[in-house]
Amino acid sequence: MSIDKILVLISGFFGVGFIYWFFLMRKENIVDVKGEVEITVSGGYSPQVISLSKGKLTKISFKRTDASSCLEEVIIPDFKIKKFLPLNQIITVEIIPQKTGEFRYSCGMNMYHGKIIVRD
Ligand SMILES: [Cu+2]
Structure with a gap:
């Protein structure tokens, strides 16, 4: 086997490893929410993953500071929520x-995502 073939093999191996890590092993930063949380909407959602308690009223406040119209709507289908987010409100x-x-x-176009984890 020639050296360039070996290099291709090695880089392919690392590429697969990276993809595996990126999609499957990257640890999510989960924010535990007690009662209320503010999510900043700018180039995505921050925090992106929140965890709530089942049966407890939780207020989720979205603050959009990103002028991009992509993020002007937020949709939480399982809770039948669809809201327009005016800039800086x-x-x-x-x-x-x-x-x-x-x-x-x-977001309204299903491009940016976040997750709500509900625990007992
Ligand atoms: Cu969008």
Whole structure:
């Protein structure tokens, strides 16, 4: 086997390793929410992953500081929430999660994503 073939093999191996790490092993930073949380909407959602307690009223405030129209709407399908987020204003939604699990939220075009984890 020639040296360039070996190099291609090695870089391919690392490439696969990187993709594996990126999609499967990258640790999510989960923010535990007690009662209320503010999510900054700018080039995505921060915090992106929040965890809530089942049956507890939680106020989620979205503050959009990103002028891009992509993020001007937030949708949480499982909670039937669809809100327009005016720039630099805080929009609060209240949810009382009734079942445990993982629920996704996203921008109106489904390009940016976040996750709500409901625990007992
Ligand atoms: Cu979008």
